[in-house]
Amino acid sequence: MLSELSIRNFAIIESLDIEFERGLTVLTGETGAGKSIIIDAVQLLAGGRGSQQFIRHGAERAEIEGLFYVDVTNEALLAELAANDIPVGEDRMLIIRRTLSRKGKTTCRVNGKLTTIAAVRTIASHLVDIHGQHENQELMNDKHHIHLLDHFAPPTFEEAHRHYTELYEEYVELRKKLRQTVEDEQTIAQHIDLYTFQLNEIDEANLVVGEDGALEKEQQKLQHFHRLFERLTTAYESLNGESKGLDYIGSAMSDLEDAATIDDDMKPISETVSASFYSLQDVIHSLSSTIDDMAFDPMRVEEVESRLALLATLKRKYGQTVEAILTYREEIEEKLDRLLHRDERLAEEQERLAQVEADLAIEANELSLIRQETAKRLEKAVMEQLEQLYMEKATFRVSIETKEPLAFDANGSDDVQFLISTNVGEPLKPLTQIASGGEISRMMLALKTIFSKTQGVTSLIFDEVDTGVSGRVAQAIADKIATIAVHSQVLCISHLPQVAAMADYHYFISKRVEEDRTVTRVRAIEHASRVEELSRMLSGAEITPLSLRAAEELLELAEERKQTFAEEAEQSN
Template structure:
């Protein structure tokens, strides 16, 4: 849910800080007070198109920030955030967007700078803004198959996963065939090239980690004189007359005498004796190393030539020896594939035929399951529309004809929602429905069903109840409240019935101070709520009768919510 929203210097808003609750929040107020401006700000916060016109006159930039609370670790926002490397902690996401007076946008998610497309991707999992003429996914036929699959849940997902595994193998095999069927002259040139590359790599006879070992040996030979002097000085400091071992041996001899006189010196003697023998071993080891040291300038030249050869291969085929060897393995397979092209194509053609057969079976099974769920969805939507006094409506989840071998990643189906609201009229695509009042009710019926499946944190309705009144208005109010049971809902409305159903009621007003207009927001208590609903019922003048009517609407709303 959207928990907190802060807006600065946006249109006629100088500063607003709002806190939202779960359930249904209704925003009301006079026309032009700034209700839609708040929704516009939220829309921009989740990736909507920005413009310098949104920046308050005389200010350098507009700022919008929102805190969202996620419900559980399975929220789709987590996966989207992981894909772009954003950490989500304590089930909280903070979105921030700044728009400069030059029209430039700066977007952040949990403090990390992101592109507008990333903000839009994450925002789409958090908020669904639905205006009177904004169909979005529910009204766009490209998304209808996905919505049906969401409704079908695990059964559809399992069937789709089985199909998708085969489809991915089918696509990969098709690409291999296409590659082998390329122009023969191009294939011959390709074969010459990769054969030369393979010969060059094989001729080098690379060994894993060889470059590291050679580099260490080169460092040793390049610093031979320095190494020799260091070892020689070390040895001479330990071994010889009046050197380290002589003095340590002398100390040990005198400590032996002291220990014979007083046993408390035995421990010191033991330590010095131990050190003497360690130094003696070290001196022998240094001497052995000095005897083995030999400067070979030819070896240094050989190492440098070998490293140059390896580096030349790295520039062509990979940044490490392991990558070069792996590349050689890949082109070796490709050479074999091209050399045995005809037999390889026959093998792949046989594989494709087998995969097509299996894909048809899996695809038809997926279609069968989808059609079963389509019937259930149709019944569910018709039941919702009946509650919205559209009982004459005919709705159909239509499976459009497709070619038998037209395999897609989402199956073999093209699905589109069809509807007619008038008896005797033919069914038409949902996207072609034009009546504002009917469109609002159809959308609400769909939202009531799909809000449970889409996982959207918050849904915003911007005057979707325009063009309805009477019993239909009451039905719409109840439907919006039903949606708010599963998702936080914010709604701009001019209907008193919708306002009465609100769990939280915000009144939006304009005020003028120092010659500047700004928007204010007041959270209404019960008495203020009665007055505002009364104003929505009667218009300008609020009478005792309209207040009684407002109280009655609130009582009805509470009764409905309690049941």
């Protein structure tokens, strides 16, 4: 649910903060006051396309922030948040913030974490659904019809679709391998030559894991051989011999041993010096052996440098480490084997692909059967909604056609399209080809009423979906929006008094000039102000006693109807 919306320097809005509640919130006002700008801001917050033109004149950036409350039962939303490592606390709050800069930079944050626009768009799709009169929304896009139908399907569909998806992923991978196997002969020959050369080059090197580190250490010693020999010899001569380091320490050891026979407190010191004396004897012996074994070998220097140069060349070509080179070798060995035995593998893969395709056809057919049953239920549900919207002569059908020739995609082998005929005797046509604005509004509202219960979206926004209707149809649309608002949060921009009267919360949008700048203002209106606003919407600019009485009556009737809808919803639950 959208709880708060904060807008700064967006279009003609300098600063705006609005709080929203559950139920139906209606925004009304004169044309051009900025009602749709508020919806544009929400759409941008939900991952819509941004533009510098949205930034208010004279400002460096536009900022939009929305506070949502997460429905803990919305598993798809929680999974998406987890996938993007976005935490949600016990308060269930989710804050989405988006900034547009004059320099063209746009940033998105969700609960303070910097997030991509694509991720925000996916997350927001589980939170809010925006529909406007002229937008290419989900319902007006044939490609989305199959997803909407599947949302209406029974629980058995999910399990069937999971089985299909597992097979389909294997099918895609097999087709990919098959394409690689049947590449043109010239390319195959080139790859065979290349992989053979690379394998030979790596094998001839006789690589040993860890040898590069050992060689680098040896190279360090060889490059500084004379300096190392000189330092070790000097250290040895300083310690060993008459009147040298060890000789003096031996004298000190004897004196301290004698002192310890007189004073027991000297024993620890005596023992420490004795231990040092014997340790230094070991050191002198080790130094002597090391010096005796040292011999400068120019040939070994050349061998080490040559080996390191070879390793550097292989690392540059095949991997940053010896381990990476050997891993690459395994990969190309497998590829070479596939190419050399491609005829055998081709036959195996074609056989496996044929088997998977047969199994996939069975699973796709299972999906199709469930969809056909689902389509009947959806058709019935939509027809009931259309009848309530005074389109009782309309006919709605779900067309399910198997792809010809048989082909598979992530959804199976079906092409799904919503068809409608709005007049008796007229043929069924794709939903996307409906011409009348009023018919579009009612058709969209009928489908939204049904799908709002299955899509898991907690906030629905209607931007002037009532355009092109009046009279009893206007009241029917108002009733339908109010019905949706019983179980969802609905934000609606409307010019119809019937819709505005149904509002649980009513905001009036106005604009005025302040200091030679146009600014938009929003204020919540209660009963008296609502009566005046409804009166204006009923009669136009001039408010008359008659229009005021009509507005009061409209509000009274609306309250009665809303009470009825609430009772019906409670009974259905």
